[in-house]
Amino acid sequence: MTARVDRWPGVELGPKDIEGRVVTSVRYRPAAKFAWSAGEAMSRFLAELQRGRLIARQCNTCRRILFPPRMFCEECYRPTDAWVYVRDTGTIETYSVSYLDTDARRITEPIFVGVVSIDGASPRMGIMHYFGEVTKEEIRIGMPVQAKWRPAEDRVGSVLDIEYFRPVREGGR
Ligand SMILES: [Zn+2]
Numbered sequence: 001m002t003a004r005v006d007r008w009p010g011v012e013l014g015p016k017d018i019e020g021r022v023v024t025s026v027r028y029r030p031a032a033k034f035a036w037s038a039g040e041a042m043s044r045f046l047a048e049l050q051r052g053r054l055i056a057r058q059c060n061t062c063r064r065i066l067f068p069p070r071m072f073c074e075e076c077y078r079p080t081d082a083w084v085y086v087r088d089t090g091t092i093e094t095y096s097v098s099y100l101d102t103d104a105r106r107i108t109e110p111i112f113v114g115v116v117s118i119d120g121a122s123p124r125m126g127i128m129h130y131f132g133e134v135t136k137e138e139i140r141i142g143m144p145v146q147a148k149w150r151p152a153e154d155r156v157g158s159v160l161d162i163e164y165f166r167p168v169r170e171g172g173r
Contacts, residue, residue, distance in 0.1 A: 041069040044083070050157040052149050056121050058082045067121035086120030088147035089168060093117050093126060097136045112139055116165050132164035144168040 018025050038046060041057060045068055048055040056067035057080040065084055066073065073080050095114030101107050112134065117126035131139060132148060145165035155161040 039071075041071045045069050046157040049159065049161045050155045052152065052155070052161075054086050054088055054118060056084050056086045056125070058084050064122040065120065065125065067118050067125040068127060084120070086118050088149070088162075090116040090118040090126060090145055090165070092131065092139070092141055092143045092145055093124060094141060095131060095139055097139070110136055112136070116145055127159065129159070129162065130164035131166070133166040138167070
């Protein structure tokens with residue numbers, strides 16, 4: 001004969017029992033410090049961002065310029081050969097008009113996110129980023145854009161050292 005548990009013994013606790021100190025509780029803040037290595041290619045990429053430059057890796061076999069930079073060419077199956085700077089201009093490859101912010105809260109003014117392919121890199125090599133100074137009526141695939149950099153003193157070596165990509169206006173490219 002099999003014993004079945006149809007009710008768990010004991011009493012369920014809710015937030016009121018903890019906050020109301022009905023039961024004994026301990027508050028504890030763990031010191032969970034950690035370090036993470038970005039790797040050779042990404043480390044240089046982030047350091048160059050802080051200097052206001054975009055850098056890629058060239059493969060001398062397939063002649064492609066890989067951006068973001070990678071130390072290994074997945075097509076040739078060999079290490080890449082050289083660092084090359086690319087421009088901070090590019091083209092919108094794809095985008096979304098989002099009425100949710102980064103915390104998934106509803107917003108009335110949309111944000112634009114998408115992929116920008118970078119001038120000087122091989123076709124369709126690019127990064128995901130925000131688009132700004134553009135309306136949802138204006139934004140389109142194929143639109144030429146340029147990085148809007150944060151002031152040098154505010155850059156920290158992050159992809160957000162570029163605030164967003166904005167449309168290239170007349171004579172701006
Ligand atoms: Zn290659």
